[in-house]
Amino acid sequence: MALIVQKYGGTSVGTVDRIRNVAAKVKEQWSQGNRLVVVVSARSGVTNELVARAKALSNLPEEREMDVLLAVGEQETIALTVMALHAIGVPAVSRTGAQAGIITDDKHTRARIVRITGGDILERLDEGKVVVVAGFQGATDTGELTTLGRGGSDLTAIAVAASIKADMCQIYTDVDGVYTADPRIVLNARKMEEISYEEMLELASSGSKVMQSRSVEFAQKYNVPFEVRSSFNDKPGTLVKAIDKTLEDAAIAGVALDRSQTRVTVTDLPDRPDAIAAIFDDIGEAGLSVDMIIKNLGKDGKANLTFSITTDQFARAEKVIGATLKKLGSGTVRSAGEVAKLSIVGVGMISHPGVAGLLFKALASVGVNSELITTSEIKISVAIDPAKADEAVRAVHTSFGLDKKA
Amino acid sequence: MALIVQKYGGTSVGTVDRIRNVAAKVKEQWSQGNRLVVVVSARSGVTNELVARAKALSNLPEEREMDVLLAVGEQETIALTVMALHAIGVPAVSRTGAQAGIITDDKHTRARIVRITGGDILERLDEGKVVVVAGFQGATDTGELTTLGRGGSDLTAIAVAASIKADMCQIYTDVDGVYTADPRIVLNARKMEEISYEEMLELASSGSKVMQSRSVEFAQKYNVPFEVRSSFNDKPGTLVKAIDKTLEDAAIAGVALDRSQTRVTVTDLPDRPDAIAAIFDDIGEAGLSVDMIIKNLGKDGKANLTFSITTDQFARAEKVIGATLKKLGSGTVRSAGEVAKLSIVGVGMISHPGVAGLLFKALASVGVNSELITTSEIKISVAIDPAKADEAVRAVHTSFGLDKKA
Numbered sequence: 001m002a003l004i005v006q007k008y009g010g011t012s013v014g015t016v017d018r019i020r021n022v023a024a025k026v027k028e029q030w031s032q033g034n035r036l037v038v039v040v041s042a043r044s045g046v047t048n049e050l051v052a053r054a055k056a057l058s059n060l061p062e063e064r065e066m067d068v069l070l071a072v073g074e075q076e077t078i079a080l081t082v083m084a085l086h087a088i089g090v091p092a093v094s095r096t097g098a099q100a101g102i103i104t105d106d107k108h109t110r111a112r113i114v115r116i117t118g119g120d121i122l123e124r125l126d127e128g129k130v131v132v133v134a135g136f137q138g139a140t141d142t143g144e145l146t147t148l149g150r151g152g153s154d155l156t157a158i159a160v161a162a163s164i165k166a167d168m169c170q171i172y173t174d175v176d177g178v179y180t181a182d183p184r185i186v187l188n189a190r191k192m193e194e195i196s197y198e199e200m201l202e203l204a205s206s207g208s209k210v211m212q213s214r215s216v217e218f219a220q221k222y223n224v225p226f227e228v229r230s231s232f233n234d235k236p237g238t239l240v241k242a243i244d245k246t247l248e249d250a251a252i253a254g255v256a257l258d259r260s261q262t263r264v265t266v267t268d269l270p271d272r273p274d275a276i277a278a279i280f281d282d283i284g285e286a287g288l289s290v291d292m293i294i295k296n297l298g299k300d301g302k303a304n305l306t307f308s309i310t311t312d313q314f315a316r317a318e319k320v321i322g323a324t325l326k327k328l329g330s331g332t333v334r335s336a337g338e339v340a341k342l343s344i345v346g347v348g349m350i351s352h353p354g355v356a357g358l359l360f361k362a363l364a365s366v367g368v369n370s371e372l373i374t375t376s377e378i379k380i381s382v383a384i385d386p387a388k389a390d391e392a393v394r395a396v397h398t399s400f401g402l403d404k405k406a
Numbered sequence: 407m408a409l410i411v412q413k414y415g416g417t418s419v420g421t422v423d424r425i426r427n428v429a430a431k432v433k434e435q436w437s438q439g440n441r442l443v444v445v446v447s448a449r450s451g452v453t454n455e456l457v458a459r460a461k462a463l464s465n466l467p468e469e470r471e472m473d474v475l476l477a478v479g480e481q482e483t484i485a486l487t488v489m490a491l492h493a494i495g496v497p498a499v500s501r502t503g504a505q506a507g508i509i510t511d512d513k514h515t516r517a518r519i520v521r522i523t524g525g526d527i528l529e530r531l532d533e534g535k536v537v538v539v540a541g542f543q544g545a546t547d548t549g550e551l552t553t554l555g556r557g558g559s560d561l562t563a564i565a566v567a568a569s570i571k572a573d574m575c576q577i578y579t580d581v582d583g584v585y586t587a588d589p590r591i592v593l594n595a596r597k598m599e600e601i602s603y604e605e606m607l608e609l610a611s612s613g614s615k616v617m618q619s620r621s622v623e624f625a626q627k628y629n630v631p632f633e634v635r636s637s638f639n640d641k642p643g644t645l646v647k648a649i650d651k652t653l654e655d656a657a658i659a660g661v662a663l664d665r666s667q668t669r670v671t672v673t674d675l676p677d678r679p680d681a682i683a684a685i686f687d688d689i690g691e692a693g694l695s696v697d698m699i700i701k702n703l704g705k706d707g708k709a710n711l712t713f714s715i716t717t718d719q720f721a722r723a724e725k726v727i728g729a730t731l732k733k734l735g736s737g738t739v740r741s742a743g744e745v746a747k748l749s750i751v752g753v754g755m756i757s758h759p760g761v762a763g764l765l766f767k768a769l770a771s772v773g774v775n776s777e778l779i780t781t782s783e784i785k786i787s788v789a790i791d792p793a794k795a796d797e798a799v800r801a802v803h804t805s806f807g808l809d810k811k812a
Contacts, residue, residue, distance in 0.1 A: 057486055068484060079474040
């Protein structure tokens with residue numbers, strides 16, 4: 001008899017029929033004597049509808065009211081999910097984020113969880129009820145409604161699992177699990193049985209769309225093992241948990257690809273440490289994050305700087321850097337075009353020399369070169385030509401033997 | 407500088423454009439230096455959509471979850487209304503029923519307000535903000551979401567007005583005010599400038615669709631004057647307030663018609679007081695209310711009972727009475743067909759003898775007869791043939807000189 005938190009995303013509860021399907025899955029676990037907390041998102045599409053209405057009324061809707069508006073989505077789903085459970089004989093009760101005691105700061109539309117009281121979840125579980133909790137939302141200490149921003153429902157699930165010390169947290173989504181590479185690019189990509197928090201985190205920040213980094217970070221911090229699995233079939237998914245590195249034998253776990261990167265070039269910059277620092281200070285203060293930086297010496301004692309940034313942040317970065325350059329008295333900023341970021345991730349990388357060599361050999365075999373490279377203990381990323389990205393991913397996947405791994 | 411509560415119903419906030427229109431009306435009052443609390447309903451149609459989804463999942467959705475679901479409607483409207491106010495430069499903040507401190511009992515889907523703390527409404531007003539409150543909803547002392555049932559948003563407005571001691575409560579709706587008769591039936595029906603709580607109450611319970619009795623009762627109990635007016639034009643509406651009867655000169659204020667009545671006949675009942683009592687006890691316990699009762703002696707020392715009930719309650723009444731008759735050992739219950747209930751209402755009635763006589767003369771002039779009659783201090787109701795109801799209303803309206811009243 002386990003204590004399980006399950007999370008179902010917007011697609012999984014998108015229609016009345018799918019909500020019924022979720023209820024059936026919950027019943028299956030409940031019938032085996034498990035105690036269940038079910039975290040649900042808003043029906044897919046609802047958030048867009050609400051945002052469209054808000055935008056029709058205001059160019060820049062106030063974030064506090066945006067949260068009052070958006071919180072509506074999950075509140076609808078919790079009630080409907082409980083009704084679906086009742087209809088098949090499963091006792092259940094709903095809880096909004098506020099009722100579940102998910103206390104956040106007051107940064108509306110992107111609030112951070114500061115505390116989880118859990119409300120009366122454990123009491124209700126003890127009564128034999130399934131507790132259905134609204135994901136994505138919380139409330140401040142003064143009772144203002146807040147939302148958690150992107151990936152918020154996953155975060156709710158993991159945070160609730162941590163607070164009630166659940167045995168397992170299952171993230172039901174529209175993919176089967178975490179793959180060695182995107183199966184749409186690499187046909188023989190394999191679903192991993194398990195993966196470490198660190199690897200999952202690097203994959204999340206490297207373009208894998210499965211989960212947002214913040215949820216994985218939270219799970220790692222509170223050591224909440226979770227499973228990513230499909231709500232549309234019964235296959236086991238991928239277990240994300242703490243893994244002892246010495247037990248690992250494979251060098252890398254997977255290949256990730258992020259297409260939404262732009263290469264930014266800053267030329268004719270004064271070649272002084274304070275100039276480079278000023279640029280990255282200002283970018284950081286604007287909440288933008290850059291990746292894969294290189295610095296070259298240019299002509300006449302000037303320096304050139306190249307780095308990558310997500311494409312949707314480029315316009316703001318250009319503006320911020322433009323202002324910095326004006327203060328510095330010299331330099332030009334421009335986009336050097338879109339790039340794709342290919343990353344290999346694996347906790348075994350540290351103990352396996354030659355990983356970088358194998359990577360570049362694989363890239364060379366398909367005629368791909370890279371100027372921008374960045375490495376961490378368990379990741380190497382390279383910026384490559386987007387037109388050759390799929391081919392590169394396939395070559396790297398094969399070179400590291402990911403097709404065949406046990 | 408007045409403290410005003412305004413309430414806008416579902417039709418008035420039915421679309422983004424209409425919400426913008428509401429915001430403009432609010433701004434008009436706010437610009438004149440008034441302090442405003444705005445109570446809004448769910449967009450018309452939303453409640454039906456939500457109920458349809460609930461019914462698709464469960465034949466009998468639990469009422470607690472129904473409230474969690476339905477509360478979504480007004481929560482959306484408060485956020486959108488605040489956004490519309492911001493867009494035209496009016497500072498505003500939203501409050502759900504729970505946030506506004508509308509504390510109810512736990513009778514889900516038909517909760518009664520037990521207390522209003524008002525939350526921080528007065529503080530926010532003091533900051534110069536318009537406070538937009540979700541109508542129709544509240545919360546129990548333990549934080550469970552509740553809804554107030556039919557007419558709930560009007561009730562919220564009047565209750566908030568009472569709790570903050572507002573100078574005026576304006577109920578914006580899709581009619582211009584309270585008329586001497588339904589203008590669709592009586593072409594020269596007049597809009598009344600003012601009407602007493604008592605008259606409004608009798609009209610509400612006599613088929614006038616303008617407001618539910620419970621809101622009027624609440625207003626009367628706490629002496630909250632309110633104005634019923636249209637959200638689609640700027641004409642003054644009808645003021646409902648305490649009116650000193652001695653100042654009244656007209657015998658009656660208006661004519662109301664309720665078509666949704668069924669006449670119920672119980673025959674062969676033991677003619678004993680306890681038998682009659684048993685029937686009305688059981689009906690009352692089932693939450694059904696009857697009207698216009700008459701008792702006749704039948705054959706063999708048996709009694710016959712005839713009364714009217716709203717048509718949608720007939721099936722339940724038939725069942726309840728059937729059970730009572732079984733206990734009593736004799737009697738049959740059946741519908742004697744639909745009837746229309748025509749009522750004349752007026753606080754001046756007491757001091758004007760001959761009102762009943764004039765009513766029956768007017769009815770006779772169009773060949774209408776009535777078997778069932780009921781009277782109160784300020785109302786006379788008669789059950790008449792539905793086919794002749796419109797004609798009867800017109801005749802009565804003219805007979806009492808309502809067309810011409812100042």
